Ligand SMILES: *[C@@H]1O[C@H](CO)[C@@H](O)[C@H](O)[C@H]1NC(C)=O
């Protein structure tokens with residue numbers, strides 16, 4: 133063999149060795165970074181949610197959510213392959229690995245999938261089992277506050293205003309890192325009488341949240357999860373009812389509470405909204421008020437001399453106003469089912 137051929141062959145072999153070595157380093161590097169990855173506990177959820185977020189407009193098909201179990205499995209697989217890492221890095225705003233990224237062209241060609249972009253916020257008593265939220269609604273993140281145990285990992289400072297303090301605590305704590313859709317629900321999974329106010333055959337918050345049209349939440353800003361109009365609609369609260377009616381205790385404290393909450397005296401004549409403080413809002417809607425307001429509402433619930441119950445009821449008939457709706461928010465029930473759950477006969 134001629135000398136030049138030999139030299140050429142040797143050069144090729146050396147080149148091949150260099151390439152193989154590089155490749156191995158890269159794989160090792162991937163493995164190392166991923167094992168220390170702080171997002172790793174979210175990855176399965178992230179992937180599951182990512183699938184619905186990629187088609188933001190075409191989203192909101194209830195079937196997608198109903199089949200979530202089968203849909204999640206392949207996603208989790210995908211997440212455990214090294215390939216998924218760039219997706220996560222792409223959304224890591226504090227990215228300190230920019231130089232790494234530049235060295236790897238695949239960072240630029242992999243689509244960015246936003247990690248789990250929706251959350252369920254809930255208040256619970258320490259005696260209540262809320263593990264169903266993670267297992268049955270695993271395509272949602274959840275933030276659950278224990279209201280009657282200040283040693284719990286997440287807790288409110290006081291058991292006041294029933295769910296209200298927890299809802300507000302979430303907004304105050306996460307005002308700067310809210311996901312696009314935030315659902316506020318109660319701790320009962322389903323069944324009567326505990327969850328009587330939930331609008332499905334089985335009174336199931338799992339069924340209702342799976343069917344929730346998040347696209348409509350984005351469009352409307354605020355969505356009441358109850359479409360049945362009673363109790364609450366069309367005119368539950370008449371702050372100036374004269375003479376006052378026996379038993380209407382919330383109504384009687386509403387005007388004064390309004391003045392304290394909203395810093396003005398434009399107390400509405402009539403307030404109506406389907407009951408029970410289970411609703412969804414968009415991040416955009418929340419951000420229409422400054423953080424200061426939510427802190428203000430929070431302090432009000434915490435400090436008001438009204439009872440736990442009354443404070444909760446005042447908030448129950450204020451949430452829709454806080455989130456941009458008119459004082460009377462009573463959409464037609466069929467239209468509501470269509471908009472909120474994608475089916476006019478949803479219940
Ligand atoms: C009410 O006024 C206080 C003090 O001026 C302010 O901090 C707070 O944000 C206001 N709250 C609302 C809801 O406007």
Ligand SMILES: *[C@@H]1O[C@H](CO)[C@@H](O)[C@H](O)[C@H]1NC(C)=O
Nearest residue numbers: 289427430431432434435436
């Ligand atoms: C109301 O509660 C807040 C805690 O959120 C506290 O800092 C504030 O001093 C309280 N205000 C009054 C008037 O008690």
